């Protein structure tokens with residue numbers, strides 16, 4: 001981000017009260033800037049702990065902190081050595097995102113604790129308390145008796161004061177985080193991957209996750225033995241069992257607790273982004289959000305193949321056809337999968353044979369990219385690695401240099417293999433290091449990344465805004481070939497409050513033909529209007545209209561997708577109930593227009609929507625794409641009713657959503 005675009009409103013108040021030995025047993029507290037959330041921290045019988053309250057309400061009960069290191073326990077026998085408090089208030093701007101301005105306002109408490117042994121090893125516990133939650137991290141200062149060390153376990157606890165309803169996906173047995181989130185009491189959960197979201201009561205919603213996952217292992221949570229509602233960190237291990245190899249000075253990722261009164265508060269929290277470092281990319285002018293089509297759904301529906309042969313999808317001629325379509329309808333890019341050598345045979349087991357610079361004979365990269373440029377469209381590059389991370393790393397420079405030379409500035413990466421390099425998990429420190437190397441190298445070549453099969457996102461797009469979007473979610477492709485029938489209607493009413501809180505999701509909505517001749521039992525389980533609405537509800541700065549282009553011909557509803565931006569000036573969530581329905585309204589960055597997405601699960605319902613977020617004293621033209629008469633996601637999914645009416649800030653709409661349905665609305669200022 002350009003420095004001159006960062007608006008530093010206030011970043012002064014920095015009070016330091018260093019206390020020497022003796023403050024040890026005192027309880028230390030810090031409040032959120034609005035005074036509503038309290039963080040209490042201290043050391044009790046040698047064990048560091050924290051607690052979170054909202055007013056009189058317990059949010060996190062007394063929870064211990066610390067580590068099991070390879071050479072012994074590092075969670076006990078501590079005494080507080082120093083205490084520091086600070087405050088921070090700044091407003092920064094996102095080059096792309098769900099809003100432009102983000103306020104980063106918190107009060108901070110740091111406890112420096114020292115082991116009461118001859119080694120005198122030290123650890124800092126840093127807590128930041130925002131109006132929308134808490135973040136905390138461990139900092140291992142530079143010190144004589146702790147240099148290189150190995151973390152065998154992080155012992156961070158989240159002691160929940162209730163057996164709340166939790167939406168989560170299991171860590172074990174889930175590939176690439178592509179699972180359906182299930183709600184059940186926390187006491188029933190096996191190890192789960194963060195983010196997890198819970199409803200403690202009607203006005204207390206929490207999300208636990210992490211921010212700034214750098215050179216560390218990804219976070220999972222498991223019930224602590226002998227407890228019913230205390231979750232403990234369960235880091236993803238290396239194949240050899242260690243969790244993290246580190247050298248002091250060293251900082252862990254932030255552990256995050258978003259606290260909201262209603263589900264929409266979770267979606268509007270920018271706490272995770274605030275706990276990441278500011279952009280390392282000074283000039284972000286080349287980073288361009290956009291909407292694209294792709295030679296993609298055709299492969300998933302087995303009309304085309306990635307590999308060579310009579311059905312090869314990525315041919316020069318077919319790509320030019322897609323480019324013509326993209327140019328005609330105002331798309332910024334065309335994704336081409338299967339253009340490079342390595343797809344023949346079972347590519348998921350021989351990823352090391354992928355070449356990222358050699359084209360198949362029927363694909364002329366130079367010609368196709370020149371053709372795209374002449375039409376004002378860019379190719380979107382693709383690097384499927386089959387999980388062979390080392391093979392990819394060896395080719396990163398040559399592959400990105402090639403793409404740059406032909407004007408490709410977005411690359412979708414993929415890692416279809418449960419293990420990287422047949423050995424290490426995607427969310428392990430090994431995986432985290434690999435994905436970081438890719439993002440940093442891409443940034444040097446002026447390339448944006450769409451990372452499929454990633455480690456779980458943690459807000460790194462603030463630091464590397466070329467990290468546009470990621471998978472790590474069960475996306476629309478499951479409606480092509482999954483063995484369980486496709487994504488159930490409530491899936492998209494849950495993920496905005498779970499995986500969506502970890503960052504942009506490359507879900508790829510926008511399928512218009514739901515018939516599936518290859519896997520007849522599997523299908524898109526929405527109405528057509530809901531496919532449109534998902535373009536607003538599910539945020540991604542790069543968004544693919546997923547269907548084959550011929551399925552968009554002569555479809556009046558397609559005009560919603562082609563008009564819908566992918567980056568926003570402002571977002572509001574007028575109404576939502578996790579798993580039941582979601583209403584999101586977003587304001588365009590380039591105009592005064594608003595776009596609304598409204599979706600329901602398998603139940604029909606009427607949503608009363610006040611347009612109070614529009615400018616007062618202004619008139620707007622609303623174009624409504626609603627479920628038509630008799631629409632139903634199973635029996636009549638295509639019925640769409642497109643209508644226009646004048647609206648203003650006083651208008652209250654009654655939106656009738658059919659089963660599995662939705663409504664998409666474009667509101668243009670007159």
Ligand code: NOJ
Nearest residue numbers: 337384414416452471477
């Ligand atoms: C899985 C990805 O999610 C999908 O989008 C892609 O088409 C295939 N891998 C092939 O890379």
